[in-house]
Amino acid sequence: MTEKLYWRDSHLTAFTARIVDAGEHAGKPYLVLDRTAFYPTGGGQPSDVGRLGRLRVVEAAIEDDGRILHYLDAAPSARIGDEIEGEIDPKHRCEIMQQHTGQHILSQAFFRLYGAETRGFRISDGIAEIDIALDANISEVPRAIERAEDLADEIVFEDREIRTYELTPDQAAQLPLRKESFITDCVRVVEIDDFDFSPCGGTHAKRTGEVGLIAVRGWERAKQMIRIRFVCGVRALRDYREANGIVDALSRRLTVGRDEIEASIVRLGDENKALSRRVRDLSAMAAKAEADELLAAAGETRGRRTVVRIFDDRSLDELKLLAHRLTEQTGVVALLAVRDAASARLVFARSSDLQVDMSVWMREVCTKLDGRGGGKPDFAQGGASRVDLLEAELRDITEHTK
Template structure:
């Protein structure tokens, strides 16, 4: 069993230890020491990283028998029985301690204010998540989060002492412990003065002030619970910088203030919707005019007018509108094509009083283009990549009727 230096001395970053085991496993060096300040992944908190001798520690895990296994890159092999110098990446440890201790503080705030228990906890690359038994309406959750955030930060600003107690199960039973189902194996109790008592095996700050600002980023419903995402300390600063930069950049685009950015964006979205509606109306009008011009330029044969036209780089949706307007009247067949950069697209339509099958026509034409098409007997569309076959494709369609 490895002696856990992080257990009682969470600020130890440099230590010496004796190598008890060194072996290769799946291309990685596994090292066990007689004592270690490296926190192993567990309880929702990622492990420490750092170095053992000249080897880079990339992962740390707790084995079932209490040995801490350090995973290193494979090119080191310390001699078993020798003493090695070890160092923990303190900036990362401090970042993790801030998130982890912040979780104790925020979880107790939700418990005190709303009786909500924390049933899950994990630190991810971006934020920390807690799953709360907080059953409120969405509109009430926003307010509840603000109140919990206020209480949690007041505990931080008090800079209260955080104490570690190792207690017997009997002593633990007498303490006002916050119940958390994901903690199972220890009677090490973390006390935040006059605020919170939690059984926990993680690494914690010594005073609440070290945690820094606790800021909730978002919340969602997950697994019938309320999942709250938050950041503490250095992560809160990074997140504030990002949020500030984005909102300032948006405000600048509107020559306004950060406070007005949201309403400026709302106005832009409304304006965009209005313009889109107007563009659709104008496209309908333009299609009518263009269809009338095409009809006028087409001579009727035996009472039937076949309008054949190839457009260049036109929106296919516009061409479909023109096809619809062309066949509004009687006795018209519209064979329209769009020549784009890399493909040809076709739309065939006929008046309701005719019986020619546009589906059959489009299939014959698309086959020439090396593509596919289909639709109804009065309106069909398709296309293909063999753009040089466009004339042949139109001829194939006409040959059918």
Template sequence: MHTERLYFADPYLRHFSANVIAREERGGRPAVALDRSAFYPEGGGQPADSGTLGGVAVLDVQSEGELVWHVLAEPLSASAVEGEIDWARRFDHMQQHLGQHMLSAAFEELFGLRTVSFHLGATAATIDLAITALEPSQATAAEELVNTVIWEDRPVHARFVTPEELARLPLRKPPQVEGPVRVVSVPDFDHSACGGTHPRSTGGVGVLHVRRWERRGDTVRLEFLCGGRALRDLRRKNAILGRVASALSVGVDEVEAAVARLRDAEERSRKALELAGERLTRYEAAELAAQAQVVGGLRVVSRVFEGRALEEVRSLAQQIGGAGCVALLGLRGAKAQVVFARGDGLPLDCGALLRAALAPLGGRGGGQPGLAQGGLPDGAQLEAALAAAVAHLASATEL
């Protein structure tokens, strides 16, 4: 038994008649093999076709030996069936697959870069190039060459060749199959051993756009879009650009300059805000230092804050310490945190004091004699921790 693969002769065939020649279950679902099929089975980096057989959805198509198996959504009782290919999916795959052939050929022709793998996904296709870094100028040159060949609308020839013909063809890489070899050729540009489906001419690809690339181990993975995918991507990006331009009250061509102005203004505002914050922290630190209580011969500021950034509280503690005081500050937020600081020359080890105050409450932390930081498992314990630290200072002048 074998399945005649109709897509070899006519990749544009959408409807066909066939007979069921075998049935089985595959992955818990019913599957049938036909005497002839236009459904392309998964292989060569190209996903399987979808569509219907006798009105039943075809979920997957796989090739095993001489048979093409069609995995179905539900059992199919008929022996003679009508098949219908999901043409939008098929033609999309045809565009991406031929685009890949030409893109790989362009990189090899221009830069001697070999394609080591190809993946055709649902939204984008990728090739892996045998190089660790790709220059933007290289990607642009390859993209330009491919689109030149696309717009020349060269014919695409797909045929099985004899061993003698195969030996004469300048294939990009040796065939990966045994037995008869099918070669897809773009005249004066590319010859590849391939069993996939492709447009009749390069113009069927429409356009190829290199979207982005990144290093992956010893290769560069490059993502590209062809035909309808490239058009949809252009529409999406154009819509985004239009909305941004409208929000900025500028023309589309002025968006880049407008964004640059916004970034400059944001940077100036950020620096001004930082300076204002530093001034406020100094004023607050001076006010708190003026209200310090004397404990064990040291001027101590003990306070719990809420809704402030840890960096802000740490800076405040250091400013209070700079005023010749000991700062015992708590911060109640997503975490319960404690910051201790002291002025230079004061007889106190903030790290030791913090550990002594937090340990009985299940807290942890540490630091240097002049600055220490830690945390507690429960924000409700902050007042108790600071009270414990004050008690330690009252009972001993050195820690």
């Protein structure tokens, strides 16, 4: 079993230890020491990172027998029995410690205010989460979270002392511990002065002030609980900077003050809707006028007027709209396409008084253009890649198909 120096002093970042075992797991070399300040992955908290000698420790992991494996980025030259110097990355440790200690405080705040227990806890790269058994209506949740956040930050600002100690299970049973311990031979208790007793093997701040700030980022319902995402300390500062940058950029772009941003976006949305309606109406009018113009210029063969047009700058919706306007009149076949350098979209339509089958025409043309298409006898759509042959094939189908 590796001696846990991080239990005695969570601010210890440099130490010496003796190598008691070395090996490799899944291609990753590791060292086992007689004692370590590296917190291993566990309890919802990620492992410390840092250095052993000249090598980087990418992760520490605890085995069932209590040995802590330090996984390295390269094979070590040091041997069993050698003494080695270890160094924890202090910024990483501080950031994780702030989130972890913040979790104790926030969880107890929910328990104090609502009797709501914490059922799950995770720290990931950017965010920490707790699952709270909070029985509240959705409409009440934001206010309930705000009150817990306020209480938690009061505890932070009061800079209360945090003590950790190990007790026998009998001694621990006398304390109002917040959750059941999973350690059977001894219980390591983390006590936040006059606020929280919790059994925990993690790394904690010495005073609540070190947590800096506890800020809730968001929440959602998850498995009949409330999942709360939060950031503490340096992460809260980072998050504030990012949010502030977004608000500042929006404020400049919209040329309004911060408190007017939301109203400004709502107004833009309304204007956009009105403009979209106007564009739709104008497009319908334009399609009607364009259809009349195209029909006036269309030649008549086999008793039908055929309009063939290839556009370079039309949406598919505009193409369909024009096809419908053209074929509202009797005796019309409309063969329309829009193309760019690499592909073409095709729309074929005919008036209801005609018998020719547009889906047959479409399949025939698309086959020749390395594409696919189909539809109904009076309306068909397709897409093709041989843009170079598009014009010739559209002319060809009007001349050769009955």
